[in-house]
Amino acid sequence: MVxxxxxxxxxxxxxxxxxxxxKRIGEVQSFRPSVVLPMxxxxxxxGWMWLGIGLMAIAFFSLLALLSWADxxxxxxxxxLSYVTGAIGAKFLLGEKIAPMRWAGVVLxxxxxxxxxxx
Amino acid sequence: MNSRTYSLIVSVVFFxxxxxxxxxxxxxxxxxxxxxxxxxxxxxFVRTFTSxxxxxxxxxxxxxxxxxxxxxxxxxxxxxxxxxxxxxxxVAVLSYFLxxxxxxxxxxxxxxxxxxxxALVGWTEPRTIGx
Numbered sequence: 001m002v003x004x005x006x007x008x009x010x011x012x013x014x015x016x017x018x019x020x021x022x023k024r025i026g027e028v029q030s031f032r033p034s035v036v037l038p039m040x041x042x043x044x045x046x047g048w049m050w051l052g053i054g055l056m057a058i059a060f061f062s063l064l065a066l067l068s069w070a071d072x073x074x075x076x077x078x079x080x081l082s083y084v085t086g087a088i089g090a091k092f093l094l095g096e097k098i099a100p101m102r103w104a105g106v107v108l109x110x111x112x113x114x115x116x117x118x119x
Numbered sequence: 120m121n122s123r124t125y126s127l128i129v130s131v132v133f134f135x136x137x138x139x140x141x142x143x144x145x146x147x148x149x150x151x152x153x154x155x156x157x158x159x160x161x162x163x164f165v166r167t168f169t170s171x172x173x174x175x176x177x178x179x180x181x182x183x184x185x186x187x188x189x190x191x192x193x194x195x196x197x198x199x200x201x202x203x204x205x206x207x208x209x210v211a212v213l214s215y216f217l218x219x220x221x222x223x224x225x226x227x228x229x230x231x232x233x234x235x236x237x238a239l240v241g242w243t244e245p246r247t248i249g250x
Contacts, residue, residue: 108236
């Protein structure tokens with residue numbers, strides 16, 4: 001249980017940090033390499049980006065460790081909780097406004113992804 | 120802005136699915152690792168990184184990650200994360216029609232719930248925060 005919480009919370013934390021880094025860089029207006037590459041270069045000089053990637057790496061290796069001893073049919077559906085923690089993090093840490101319709105969609109996606117990972 | 124959002128969502132979903140499929144195919148070609156001695160692991164390492172399938176898989180993940188970063192540079196995380204889950208439903212439907220895999224009723228229910236959830240989230244504004 002503790003490990004599932006670690007996987008979900010570090011994964012969500014990583015996503016939130018990477019999103020915050022990209023929001024600081026600002027909206028990328030064009031897909032031309034001459035625009036995209038310098039923006040990515042700036043993004044990868046931000047501490048938030050590396051903190052996010054580090055947290056995602058912890059989430060990934062914790063998941064691998066967990067799968068080596070725990071039952072995948074419990075672990076994999078449980079990681080679908082990331083959709084709910086992601087929305088909560090986006091609301092309270094990034095200040096996104098989550099309309100009731102978006103909450104409903106997030107909950108449906110969370111249940112759907114959990115069901116899909118049962119074989 | 121919306122057409123850019125949609126084209127990047129398609130790119131994120133497509134290249135992450137491609138990356139997964141290609142890496143899994145590449146590693147199956149290399150075969151199960153049974154011997155963990157340093158020389159055997161080195162041989163596996165060399166075969167992995169000389170495989171064209173593995174490199175196209177890695178390249179797909181690179182395009183996926185760049186598309187994802189561009190997308191979240193303006194769209195809400197609480198929009199992008201659930202909407203990209205359509206990829207799971209898409210892979211299940213494709214594996215049913217193209218690979219003839221059997222999908223249990225429980226998993227079809229999952230596909231439907233994801234589709235409905237993505238439709239609801241997709242209905243909301245992709246961006247709710249100002250600069």
